[in-house]
Amino acid sequence: MADLSNFNPNSVGNPNNNIFGLPTSEEDARLVIVPVPWEVTVSYNAGTARAPDHLLNASLQVDLFDPEHKDAWKQGIYMRMPDKKILTKSDYLRKEAELYIKYISQGEAVENNKFMCKSLKEINAGSLFLNEWVYDQTSQLLRQNKLVGLLGGDHSTPFGFYKAIAEKYNEFGILQIDAHCDLREAYEGFIFSHASIMYNALEQIPQIKKLVQVGMRDFCDEEAEYIQNSNGRVAAFFDKDIKEQIYEAGSWGRVVDEIVNQLPQNVYISFDIDGLDPKLCPHTGTPVQGGFETDQVFYLFKKLLKSGRKIIGFDLNEVGVSQDEWDENVGARVLYKLCNLLIASNPQ
Numbered sequence: 444m445a446d447l448s449n450f451n452p453n454s455v456g457n458p459n460n461n462i463f464g465l466p467t468s469e470e471d472a473r474l475v476i477v478p479v480p481w482e483v484t485v486s487y488n489a490g491t492a493r494a495p496d497h498l499l500n501a502s503l504q505v506d507l508f509d510p511e512h513k514d515a516w517k518q519g520i521y522m523r524m525p526d527k528k529i530l531t532k533s534d535y536l537r538k539e540a541e542l543y544i545k546y547i548s549q550g551e552a553v554e555n556n557k558f559m560c561k562s563l564k565e566i567n568a569g570s571l572f573l574n575e576w577v578y579d580q581t582s583q584l585l586r587q588n589k590l591v592g593l594l595g596g597d598h599s600t601p602f603g604f605y606k607a608i609a610e611k612y613n614e615f616g617i618l619q620i621d622a623h624c625d626l627r628e629a630y631e632g633f634i635f636s637h638a639s640i641m642y643n644a645l646e647q648i649p650q651i652k653k654l655v656q657v658g659m660r661d662f663c664d665e666e667a668e669y670i671q672n673s674n675g676r677v678a679a680f681f682d683k684d685i686k687e688q689i690y691e692a693g694s695w696g697r698v699v700d701e702i703v704n705q706l707p708q709n710v711y712i713s714f715d716i717d718g719l720d721p722k723l724c725p726h727t728g729t730p731v732q733g734g735f736e737t738d739q740v741f742y743l744f745k746k747l748l749k750s751g752r753k754i755i756g757f758d759l760n761e762v763g764v765s766q767d768e769w770d771e772n773v774g775a776r777v778l779y780k781l782c783n784l785l786i787a788s789n790p791q
Contacts, residue, residue, distance in 0.1 A: 456503025726763025
């Protein structure tokens with residue numbers, strides 16, 4: 444444990460310390476956040492690769508007092524510095540991807556263009572490299588009995604973490620907060636696209652026994668059919684259905700009970716920030732009208748924890764960057780809540 448005798452949690456955040464201004468080292472920390480500055484396959488707005496640096500700065504404005512998880516931070520939260528080599532690789536391949544996406548959006552055939560074939564091959568190889576890098580980083584920490592959270596980047600980033608988690612837990616479910624289903628197969632030709640993360644997870648990681656998706660409001664026929672044909676492995680709570688149930692004299696509490704009841708004992712939380720109302724995340728990669736308030740999602744997490752289920756890890760992705768740092772401030776507070784939940788769900 445870090446020496447907190449001279450640390451004042453009520454004072455201004457110290458930029459010389461780590462995430463949330465905490466004077467914690469990785470060795471002393473119970474929970475380690477792995478930042479992944481990667482956004483190669485984003486389909487619309489870029490910027491999320493630089494979110495970890497921006498969230499680190501914004502986190503200094505987060506008050507440490509959490510009335511539901513008092514003093515969880517004392518167990519130690521530490522974020523590694525974003526790997527500049529990963530960011531450089533992301534920037535290079537992102538430029539390739541932009542040219543490729545522009546090319547196919549004009550209806551051109553990839554196989555007729557050697558440069559585009561080469562770009563697609565490089566991008567898919569880069570994503571495979573990223574998956575292995577994330578797996579190595581997270582599995583190493585899990586072997587040290589650290590609690591682990593992942594901070595993207597786009598939503599393709601946690602695939603390697605899912606594989607690492609699957610080696611520790613024979614069975615688990617994913618609770619996905621998202622505006623999108625992310626169940627497309629090789630979207631735009633990118634095998635590990637941000638829009639394919641849950642498809643890849645379900646197809647390649649059998650330890651994932653259940654995927655419970657909440658808040659989706661922008662998806663395609665292919666994804667709707669995948670859910671329908673999943674034999675119950677995917678449970679979808681669409682934004683429209685949730686809202687209509689509440690409008691017709693229902694309650695969010697009742698919907699939350701239905702969501703939690705779908706989940707197995709071990710639960711991994713995958714939080715795409717665009718699951719929130721876009722007024723809270725206007726610079727996310729693909730904002731969609733509708734969505735949740737943070738309080739609604741935090742209430743869901745509270746009931747999940749109260750149910751006795753175990754939270755085994757999390758990722759937070761698609762936080763945009765902006766001049767006024769609004770997205771980053773919302774993201775930092777979501778990140779802090781996720782950290783406290785993970786610690787609270789794993790008592791020492």
